Amino acid sequence: TPRIFSGIQPSGGLTLGNYLGAIKRFVEKQDEEFETIYCIVDLHAITATLFEPDVLRRQTRELTAGYIASGLDPAKSILFNQSQVAEHTQLAWIFNCIARMGWMQRMTQWKDKAGKNTQNASLGLLAYPALMAADIMVYHATHVPVGEDQKQHLELARDIATKFNHDYGVEFFPITEPVIEGAATRVMSLRDGSKKMSKSDPSDASRINLTDDADAIAQKIRKAKTDPDALPSEAEGLEGRPEARNLVNIYAALADQSVEAVLRDVGGKPFSEFKPILSELAVEKLAPISTEMARLMQQPDEIDAILSKGSERARTIAAPILKQTYEIVGMVS
Numbered sequence: 001t002p003r004i005f006s007g008i009q010p011s012g013g014l015t016l017g018n019y020l021g022a023i024k025r026f027v028e029k030q031d032e033e034f035e036t037i038y039c040i041v042d043l044h045a046i047t048a049t050l051f052e053p054d055v056l057r058r059q060t061r062e063l064t065a066g067y068i069a070s071g072l073d074p075a076k077s078i079l080f081n082q083s084q085v086a087e088h089t090q091l092a093w094i095f096n097c098i099a100r101m102g103w104m105q106r107m108t109q110w111k112d113k114a115g116k117n118t119q120n121a122s123l124g125l126l127a128y129p130a131l132m133a134a135d136i137m138v139y140h141a142t143h144v145p146v147g148e149d150q151k152q153h154l155e156l157a158r159d160i161a162t163k164f165n166h167d168y169g170v171e172f173f174p175i176t177e178p179v180i181e182g183a184a185t186r187v188m189s190l191r192d193g194s195k196k197m198s199k200s201d202p203s204d205a206s207r208i209n210l211t212d213d214a215d216a217i218a219q220k221i222r223k224a225k226t227d228p229d230a231l232p233s234e235a236e237g238l239e240g241r242p243e244a245r246n247l248v249n250i251y252a253a254l255a256d257q258s259v260e261a262v263l264r265d266v267g268g269k270p271f272s273e274f275k276p277i278l279s280e281l282a283v284e285k286l287a288p289i290s291t292e293m294a295r296l297m298q299q300p301d302e303i304d305a306i307l308s309k310g311s312e313r314a315r316t317i318a319a320p321i322l323k324q325t326y327e328i329v330g331m332v333s
Ligand code: AQP
Pocket: 007, 008, 009, 010, 011, 012, 015, 017, 018, 019, 020, 021, 022, 145, 146, 147, 148, 149, 150, 184, 185, 186, 187, 188, 196, 197, 198, 199, 200, 201
């Protein structure tokens, strides 16, 4: 069976971007013909900033609660945190020796996050995509659902796998397919249609958090930046209108409709009429998730038990693949 792997960093609270671009689609995939493995990539989370240990622990549990509250079933999917399965970092070391410095330095996320003073960025931030390649390859995953922003990292993962196979003359690691689909592969900031919605944006008004209550969601949508024109009735009319496009994409993704179908209904309406309709849909879809997350967060021991059970299951797949990798490379065991 085809095998899916994907992960999210516990680097802050979940946003609507993470939900629509990632989690919602992870949940859909678990009911298709895939074996599904979903990870809380805590080792990735410390590459850009270190957290207070209690904060990182809370964020990890909250992300786990977010996955489950969104419909991820730990009985159907393997759900675990990266640091409990040491094979990820063991394979990442091999990949650090396969990947070239030039490849890493070309990554736009590295350039964005390291900023001008690269001398001061962590070595982990530069190596991030090699660990991500290991996350995928240690399961021989064939498909990786992600948002648009991760496309470049996935291409690098393919390059690393290809170079490994070539250098050792084997056909060992699969050439993984990115799965980037749906209306909301890139949800933009509510304050600036040219920036992606991000958990680390300093402005809370730029994003909808999965923990926001109905009032906060409605207020953020009411204040979202727009242009003065009414909505078009066809998708071409969204050209050059990034904020309008973003709100329509969000509506389409939440409603499981195409952008064309949404515009057939709301085309011609001014934002003053569309925003309340969007708020109502967002609250209807997101409020049950935030309520369930809050309930699950009352039971941290259960969350931890789910993660350790998931980690054991993950290890049964990862350990033999790492062992074979070591044999290919020539490590004596
Ligand atoms: N705005 C977005 N629209 C669509 N998909 C998104 N994803 C993130 N933001 C959007 C997808 O969510 C998954 C997990 O992302 P991540 O937590 O590993 O890191 P990120 O992409 O760096 O997300 P953030 O929210 O922007 O975190 P920070 O601020 O810490 O960098 C991925 O599949 C991603 O594509």
